[in-house]
Amino acid sequence: MNESKISFVNGKLHVPNKPIVPFIEGDGVGSDIWKATKLVIDTAVNKAYGDYREIKWKEVYAGDKSFKKTGEWLPEDTIKSIEKYLVAIKGPLTTPIGGGMRSLNVALRQQLDLYACVRPVKWYEGVPSPVKAPEKVDMIIFRENTEDIYAGIEWLHGTPELEKIKNFLINEMKVTAIRFPDTVSIGIKPVSKEGTERLVRAAIQYAIDNKKESVTIVHKGNIMKFTEGKFKEWGYQLAKDEFAAKDYEGGPWQVITKNGFQLIIKDVIADAFLQQIILRPDQYDVIATLNLNGDYISDALAAIVGGIGIAPGANINYNTGVSIFEATHGTAPKYKDQDKVNPSSEILSGVMMLEYMGWNEAANLIVKGLKGAIHKKTVTYDFERLMEGATLLKCSEFGNAIVDNM
Numbered sequence: 323m324n325e326s327k328i329s330f331v332n333g334k335l336h337v338p339n340k341p342i343v344p345f346i347e348g349d350g351v352g353s354d355i356w357k358a359t360k361l362v363i364d365t366a367v368n369k370a371y372g373d374y375r376e377i378k379w380k381e382v383y384a385g386d387k388s389f390k391k392t393g394e395w396l397p398e399d400t401i402k403s404i405e406k407y408l409v410a411i412k413g414p415l416t417t418p419i420g421g422g423m424r425s426l427n428v429a430l431r432q433q434l435d436l437y438a439c440v441r442p443v444k445w446y447e448g449v450p451s452p453v454k455a456p457e458k459v460d461m462i463i464f465r466e467n468t469e470d471i472y473a474g475i476e477w478l479h480g481t482p483e484l485e486k487i488k489n490f491l492i493n494e495m496k497v498t499a500i501r502f503p504d505t506v507s508i509g510i511k512p513v514s515k516e517g518t519e520r521l522v523r524a525a526i527q528y529a530i531d532n533k534k535e536s537v538t539i540v541h542k543g544n545i546m547k548f549t550e551g552k553f554k555e556w557g558y559q560l561a562k563d564e565f566a567a568k569d570y571e572g573g574p575w576q577v578i579t580k581n582g583f584q585l586i587i588k589d590v591i592a593d594a595f596l597q598q599i600i601l602r603p604d605q606y607d608v609i610a611t612l613n614l615n616g617d618y619i620s621d622a623l624a625a626i627v628g629g630i631g632i633a634p635g636a637n638i639n640y641n642t643g644v645s646i647f648e649a650t651h652g653t654a655p656k657y658k659d660q661d662k663v664n665p666s667s668e669i670l671s672g673v674m675m676l677e678y679m680g681w682n683e684a685a686n687l688i689v690k691g692l693k694g695a696i697h698k699k700t701v702t703y704d705f706e707r708l709m710e711g712a713t714l715l716k717c718s719e720f721g722n723a724i725v726d727n728m
């Protein structure tokens with residue numbers, strides 16, 4: 323038994339006092355935010371536990387740094403390491419638009435079957451927001467992370483593969499109601515019952531464990547009936563079958579009663595949801611949604627509470643324990659190596675990681691430090707440009723400010 327390895331036994335994570343945790347630095351602003359994140363996590367762990375606990379960081383490679391070092395964008399060793407050590411953290415990785423390789427981020431999620439992308443969105447006092455009452459936003463998104471049009475199954479116009487798909491659709495499937503001009507490219511949207519159920523199960527379980535009032539299934543099932551529509555139907559059915567949900571006020575909404583608490587399971591169509599989160603965000607707690615919707619919703623919700631500079635996340639397989647914690651934002655290439663951007667998304671992803679490991683004292687210290695730095699208006703450019711009388715800090719300086727306020 324390797325004493326520095328986190329293990330997963332009977333559905334529970336077992337964390338030694340000095341676990342090895344793999345990290346991927348990431349492209350673009352990755353190296354800046356990683357430096358600040360490492361400093362903050364290491365300091366918090368040391369402050370909370372002294373020499374008794376420590377994270378033994380192990381760098382694993384993906385993206386630009388990996389290609390330069392190994393000639394591969396996503397080496398098998400990286401996947402194996404994360405599978406072995408179970409809990410990992412990563413910076414953002416570049417995905418070219420319109421051509422080139424497919425997303426390494428998506429590849430990591432698919433290859434490790436990290437089916438739930440979990441993104442909490444809440445407002446920290448003092449953070450500038452475009453809405454009047456950002457404190458009403460306190461949601462957590464459970465985004466299906468392995469299926470949907472996001473999975474990258476598509477064929478480019480003018481290729482023999484596309485012609486095959488087109489012929490199949492027209493001649494065998496008799497799809498004749500829409501045009502298929504020579505310029506058409508086609509993508510496929512797989513959505514399965516298994517994929518839906520494990521995601522919705524995780525969302526409902528989270529809501530029960532954390533005494534939340536509702537889980538909202540967000541979908542576009544009126545238009546994409548057999549994918550998004552089934553996501554909604556299977557989600558409700560799972561609530562009935564596994565959580566003994568009953569019709570709420572005649573249905574289709576459901577109610578689960580557990581330990582004296584009531585949890586409402588409801589649904590809303592995705593476009594309507596995007597206006598509801600601005601107008602009436604306090605009506606939503608836990609969100610269960612498909613991959614592409616979840617991507618859009620995460621950035622839109624993040625904007626309400628200060629932007630993607632402060633939007634953490636995790637990719638988790640609750641059946642194997644394997645998890646990668648990562649910021650919601652991307653590589654922000656125009657800010658690369660400027661020591662400028664807000665490291666809070668990555669740092670708060672680190673907080674989620676510490677909580678997942680059960681190291682809550684260290685996690686709480688980081689949140690205290692972050693709140694303190696924001697309260698003193700010592701912030702990075704994204705907040706400073708919207709705050710009266712704030713002091714502009716670099717990315718590294720903001721990391722130091724969190725440490726000073728722990």
Ligand SMILES: NC(=O)C1=CN([C@@H]2O[C@H](COP(=O)(O)OP(=O)(O)OC[C@H]3O[C@@H](n4cnc5c(N)ncnc54)[C@H](OP(=O)(O)O)[C@@H]3O)[C@@H](O)[C@H]2O)C=CC1
Nearest residue numbers: 414415416417418427630631650651652653654663664704
């Ligand atoms: N999980 C991942 O690894 C992800 C990777 N990506 C990839 O990242 C690349 C760039 O994508 P792009 O669409 O530009 O999105 P980004 O999230 O990288 O950046 C968009 C804008 O968001 C703001 N922003 C991003 N990060 C921060 C931060 N830490 N602090 C403050 N503001 C921040 C900046 O706004 P402003 O200009 O106003 O200052 C920035 O210009 C693409 O290759 C994309 O595929 C994208 C998302 C997730």
Ligand SMILES: O=C(O)CCC(=O)C(=O)O
Nearest residue numbers: 416417425427428617650
């Ligand atoms: O993989 C990418 O490049 C983008 C991923 C993304 O936007 C996300 O997961 O939120």
Ligand SMILES: [Mg+2]
Nearest residue numbers: 617618621650
């Ligand atoms: Mg995104």
